[in-house]
Amino acid sequence: MSAAADDQFYREYILDHYKNPRNYGRLEHPDITHEEDNPLCGDVVGMDFRVEDGVISDIRFHGRGCAISQASASLLTERLKGLSLDEAKKINKDDVLGELGIDISPARIKCALLSLKVLKVGAYGLAGDDEE
Amino acid sequence: MSAAADDQFYREYILDHYKNPRNYGRLEHPDITHEEDNPLCGDVVGMDFRVEDGVISDIRFHGRGCAISQASASLLTERLKGLSLDEAKKINKDDVLGELGIDISPARIKCALLSLKVLKVGAYGLAGDDEE
Amino acid sequence: MTMAIAGRAQGALPNQPLDVAAIRKDFPIFETGIAYLDSANTSQRPKQVTGAMLEYFEKFNSNIHRAAYRIAEEATVRYEATREKVRAFINAASTKEIVYTRGTTESINLVAYAWGRKNIAQGDLIVLTILDHHSNIVPWQILAAERGAHIEYVDIDEKGELRQDQFADLLQRGPKLVAFNLVSNAMGTINPARDMVAAAKKAGATVLVDGAQSTPHQPVDVRALGCDFYAFSGHKMLGPTGAGILYGRRELLEAMDPFMAGGDMIKTVRIEGTTYHDLPWKFEAGTQAIAEVIGLGAAVDYLSALGMDAVRAHELEITEYAYEALSDVEGLTLYGPPPSRRAGVVSFALEGIHPHDLATIADRDQVCLRAGHHCAMPLMTRLGVAATARASFYVYTQKEEVDRLVGSIKEAQRIFA
Amino acid sequence: MTMAIAGRAQGALPNQPLDVAAIRKDFPIFETGIAYLDSANTSQRPKQVTGAMLEYFEKFNSNIHRAAYRIAEEATVRYEATREKVRAFINAASTKEIVYTRGTTESINLVAYAWGRKNIAQGDLIVLTILDHHSNIVPWQILAAERGAHIEYVDIDEKGELRQDQFADLLQRGPKLVAFNLVSNAMGTINPARDMVAAAKKAGATVLVDGAQSTPHQPVDVRALGCDFYAFSGHKMLGPTGAGILYGRRELLEAMDPFMAGGDMIKTVRIEGTTYHDLPWKFEAGTQAIAEVIGLGAAVDYLSALGMDAVRAHELEITEYAYEALSDVEGLTLYGPPPSRRAGVVSFALEGIHPHDLATIADRDQVCLRAGHHCAMPLMTRLGVAATARASFYVYTQKEEVDRLVGSIKEAQRIFA
Ligand SMILES: Cc1ncc(COP(=O)(O)O)c(C=O)c1O
């Protein structure tokens, strides 16, 4: 038993983002929409973007999955709203993991980065790289 | 070094049958002729039979290979000459190994039994069974 | 079926109740303190198995079939001895019917290539089930696409058991091939395989049974079963990774062309053409997994010594215990049939907690739990879930490990409350 | 090529002359007293390799990729780490180009199925050589027969070296595929692979190099070599049985369909159809040889620590020594090129003594010698012999073992005099 460690892993605000996801839902007629899944565990994250003058003016995510993938998506949408696409482009793996602020094991790293993959592939058409 | 063991394995009369094979050569217009090989080591033994009134009146073998396979073939032809086909049919694995009179290791047993296979498949059309 | 009793724990009689404490001493990994509840994924391996491999590596390490010296003979004898052990273990008619592969997946692919490409044609019907593992689905999907054949899947009822009415209807349509698992790895369902095979044979189908989850956990008799092909993996039955088995009825194997080609599966190779070796070696091209096959032989000895009836009885006891303990947990949904009709596999979901999160929390308590689709995505789709949590048991599983699982579940519920 | 130096004997610098006495201490089998002269068949395996496998079995035994608990993560990390070790060892561009197989034979069959079936058509030409191993002949014979393609074999000259004039002529005819071994296992000939690949690529062919005998014994750089596919076996390079490698250039692998199908090589499986996983996992269906791949990683570490230049230098020394010693034996015919243009393999015949008899007599002195066709029957036919005797060397081979071989030869001559 290591309840302290669990609590450390599932920090309050991660559980909060999981239970009360921000920007959850769909946009009508989004400018960009993209969905990715993690076939290994069945996590799904999709995002709808409204883009005005190169700036993400509105964003929604939908999906299902574990606390890590859903909290990570929720956190990412909060960060993305109001950002220019150019700024959004600079967001990387370390930013996303840093935002989660917990120690992610290799097996869960794909969960944590699924929303970033949606951003990358959806918004920039970058090939998803499963090696990361 | 275990010269004694080697000599035991390559007994005089086996070496003699190898160097001076009995009934070596071919028959013209044989009544039965059949050849088998042991693909693992490249040994080949073939036999030509002359059969009169159900009796093996003449026999020759040809082939190439190790001392065991060739001596075994030479020994077998000596035994077969003058035998009725029915009697020949009864010759089995143990007879052939007994005649060689040495301890044959699993890897060499196919060499020792190659001539018996020629007899079986050639003279009786029995399927060769590689498991023996 | 008579069983060899080599390699047994001293004094124990086969099919006596398992002495789990003694068994666990054969598995050094338990010294790490883990509760290993993922044996349907891969089993642990006792010292007897790794010891047999080490003995090969340190005493008679050499290639088989090809060499004329004693250590290679020893290796060959040990390697071939596994074939007879496996033959007896599943009661096949001949060692010629026992082909070594890497595991269930390669066994099924071998059939899909070497039998399927020759026998499945445009318009043919292949019957699978919604309970099947990807390894018994995707090779047939590829074959069907290539040949213009089509596939129908037998559905399950609300208890997670195959709909036999639907199966009977599909058989009316004269399938060329019927393939299904004897035990579902995702839900533990034990299918009525003997009846299904008999019906499928009567309908004229060739039948492949995926035995990945049955062979390790219950007595298997392929002749009584009556199937044409039977596939399983060594690594799920205490054997090492890298070795598995395809059983095939001799007539079918004889009629098939080789799958892979190369060293050892030939009789003669000439520029003008090549003749193939006899069964079973026709299907074993190149240097085989020698150490692993020898290890598999030791695993079969180990299981035979315990007795497969006793193995099944132990797992049933653990499964009943787990089933009850989990039924008492609030917000927990159990999938599949009751313990008596399932193998040592319990699949479940927790309200509001994703299986992955549960597995991570369990892992903090050193409880090894599987979370995911269990390579059975069509079944997950059918159940309307993305993933389940799964605990699975084996000869070394103790009730105390089930208690630890329940503890982890409660811990997860506390965190996610 | 920079080499990792993990797992090295303490103090030794890479590419210093090998300290064979120290190396031999890593191989418990030598305590049995054997002179092992059959490393081209399969190598011995050091404690470091069996130890890495045991560590997996006893500390983190579990399935990879699929599980959410720590020991499975550890297994996955170790399993994938071998890919990077192998990539560096052969200087591939990416780990995506490193596919795990059972060995050279499966690697070549993978290409014959997944590339060959898609790319070889009626009337196409495949160029092989008379030096090739059955594993690099029979898969192409089967493919050619299936597709109505045809095969030409490059012959050897009287020194046992490929006739480059004939190769050039064959390239003129625009072959679709050129496949040959870098080093012949039967005669030890080192082929001028870099020039041959360059010429074949220029002629528009896809090129597969069989590296079964080169990878264990000399530095290999697949990018400098320039081939499209490169196949080799772990068990010939100190690794365990059951694990080998196919290197393929990424563009080619991407364009290929899967070979085997099942668990782990998919992204999603639906009744309506299936999507495949990314490279390299697309080609790795079902539970892999996890322990064996981890063992192979330890073998690569071991060799890298010695340095492949030093390995080659040591084998050259032994080969020169053996070549001279055997040249002095009356009635002995040596096949193939001089030591500088051959690997650590010496094939020979004794007048009046069949290789099998020689091997049996040598075995009585615990000298492990190979006798047979070495899975190179077309070459044997070309040489006009049924079999040869073959001694082959590795990092642990001592001159004293060559002396023991010569002793056995003399003994055989005495018996057969
Ligand atoms: C040149 C060559 N190619 C291919 C092979 C086949 O390798 P494996 O038996 O490991 O598949 C060998 C090994 O005997 C070989 O020496």
Ligand SMILES: Cc1ncc(COP(=O)(O)O)c(C=O)c1O
């Ligand atoms: C029912 C079933 N079939 C097939 C397989 C595939 O076995 P392997 O991965 O050993 O090839 C498994 C293992 O996960 C299984 O449970």
